[in-house]
Amino acid sequence: MVNSIYSSVRLRVRSGGVLSEAFDNHLGVKQGEPLSPLLFLFFINDIIQDISTDVNEDVISLNGILIYLILFADDTVLFGKTPTVLQHLFDKLLLYCNKWNIEVNADKTKVVVFRNGFRPVDTNFYYDNKELQVVNSYVYLGVLLHYNGKFLHTQKRLAQQGSRAMSSLMNSLKQFFITPEEQMFLFDSMVGSVLGYASEIWGFHRAKDIELIHNRFCRFVLKLGRNVPTCFLYGELGHLPLFIVRKQKILKYWLHIITNKPKVVYDVYKLLYDDAINGYVNWASNIRDILYDLGLNYVWLNQDATTICINTIKTRIKDQYLQNWSTSIQECSKLSFYCRFKLTFYIEKYLSYINNVSLLTKLRSGTLKLNIEVGRYNNISRENRLCECCKMCVIEDEYHFVLVCPAYRSVRTQFLPKYYCSWPNDRKLLNILQASSKSLMIKLCNYVKAAWNIRSNIVS
Numbered sequence: 475m476v477n478s479i480y481s482s483v484r485l486r487v488r489s490g491g492v493l494s495e496a497f498d499n500h501l502g503v504k505q506g507e508p509l510s511p512l513l514f515l516f517f518i519n520d521i522i523q524d525i526s527t528d529v530n531e532d533v534i535s536l537n538g539i540l541i542y543l544i545l546f547a548d549d550t551v552l553f554g555k556t557p558t559v560l561q562h563l564f565d566k567l568l569l570y571c572n573k574w575n576i577e578v579n580a581d582k583t584k585v586v587v588f589r590n591g592f593r594p595v596d597t598n599f600y601y602d603n604k605e606l607q608v609v610n611s612y613v614y615l616g617v618l619l620h621y622n623g624k625f626l627h628t629q630k631r632l633a634q635q636g637s638r639a640m641s642s643l644m645n646s647l648k649q650f651f652i653t654p655e656e657q658m659f660l661f662d663s664m665v666g667s668v669l670g671y672a673s674e675i676w677g678f679h680r681a682k683d684i685e686l687i688h689n690r691f692c693r694f695v696l697k698l699g700r701n702v703p704t705c706f707l708y709g710e711l712g713h714l715p716l717f718i719v720r721k722q723k724i725l726k727y728w729l730h731i732i733t734n735k736p737k738v739v740y741d742v743y744k745l746l747y748d749d750a751i752n753g754y755v756n757w758a759s760n761i762r763d764i765l766y767d768l769g770l771n772y773v774w775l776n777q778d779a780t781t782i783c784i785n786t787i788k789t790r791i792k793d794q795y796l797q798n799w800s801t802s803i804q805e806c807s808k809l810s811f812y813c814r815f816k817l818t819f820y821i822e823k824y825l826s827y828i829n830n831v832s833l834l835t836k837l838r839s840g841t842l843k844l845n846i847e848v849g850r851y852n853n854i855s856r857e858n859r860l861c862e863c864c865k866m867c868v869i870e871d872e873y874h875f876v877l878v879c880p881a882y883r884s885v886r887t888q889f890l891p892k893y894y895c896s897w898p899n900d901r902k903l904l905n906i907l908q909a910s911s912k913s914l915m916i917k918l919c920n921y922v923k924a925a926w927n928i929r930s931n932i933v934s
């Protein structure tokens with residue numbers, strides 16, 4: 475990877491077929507100016523002719539196209555299958571740069587030897603008699619490429635960047651009253667975009683570090699602690715885990731490749747496809763595994779995007795996840811209360827109009843510190859987790875707290891409709907928790923706050 479500095483050059487400008495006087499330019503192109511990469515490309519347009527001569531052995535070849543030089547703005551990558559070829563390319567580059575008065579920053583120029591297993595690299599590489607540093611990984615165009623071709627470190631780096639973006643978002647959010655739904659929207663655009671950068675390439679990785687960032691933000695938005703299972707967070711916010719989103723993105727990219735057959739990329743894909751057929755595990759074999767897993771074997775076998783549209787694939791991926799999600803909330807003992815009223819995966823409406831959701835989300839997730847929950851951690855048997863606010867000698871659970879406990883009768887009649895203030899039953903509790911009515915949810919929220927206040931005074 476070569477980092478070059480454009481130093482000094484004499485220029486003449488042609489206008490109306492007339493050339494101006496020559497003048498010196500010591501400044502190079504302007505940093506951040508959209509025109510700069512284009513001007514730089516004009517300037518180094520002939521690099522390919524100078525470097526291409528007598529280089530063709532031990533160079534990566536794709537259907538007759540030799541891949542040994544990639545240019546993007548002032549970033550240059552040289553490839554070789556052997557150390558000799560790579561050194562040869564460095565020497566050619568030096569001749570070219572000397573000819574055109576371009577300076578390469580050797581300190582920023584690194585060599586990565588891609589290989590299986592950790593074998594030390596015992597070859598030295600030089601540019602202009604200066605030894606180049608051999609490193610295990612390098613960030614090219616924002617993506618960390620590791621010597622073993624795996625993406626563990628790539629996702630770790632993106633998670634670090636995402637974490638910084640998230641902290642800055644959280645700080646900003648503290649200054650405004652924004653609903654949880656809007657907060658999630660901001661997360662998607664300001665942090666999700668960082669976490670999913672270039673995931674079409676690396677996204678098969680489970681990327682636990684990245685998922686953790688997402689979980690942390692969901693907890694922040696719902697004001698919940700670590701003890702709440704992630705399937706509650708996703709269900710309440712109607713937010714898919716990021717590995718599901720990546721899967722959809724990768725399949726979309728695959729459809730783009732087999733439909734539009736972009737030059738070079740499609741050639742690379744065909745190589746991967748052939749290797750996958752021969753039993754290798756690679757990007758193409760991962761695509762095949764996802765499609766088989768979705769029951770879409772024919773789509774892989776046809777290799778034809780007209781057999782299916784991306785929305786159908788996306789829906790299949792989502793539906794497959796929702797089946798797992800539904801099983802998770804039903805099998806999770808902590809969510810035995812939640813799974814009784816949460817039947818479908820979508821963002822709960824109250825999150826779009828209530829800002830202070832803390833007590834409500836705790837109540838819904840079964841983590842409001844009622845004795846039924848606290849007793850679990852204090853090893854108190856279930857039948858002894860009684861309400862301390864009344865003399866009914868019954869278990870203090872969500873049902874008792876919302877509809878029964880006489881200690882909260884006054885606030886119950888103040889905030890909740892009459893229907894919920896007498897003849898309590900289980901159906902009424904589920905009914906109020908599933909309410910789609912905005913006014914009823916606000917009433918429930920106000921009731922929970924007031925009742926919790928009373929409880930805190932009695933219990934403390």
Ligand SMILES: [Zn+2]
Nearest residue numbers: 861863864879
């Ligand atoms: Zn009570």
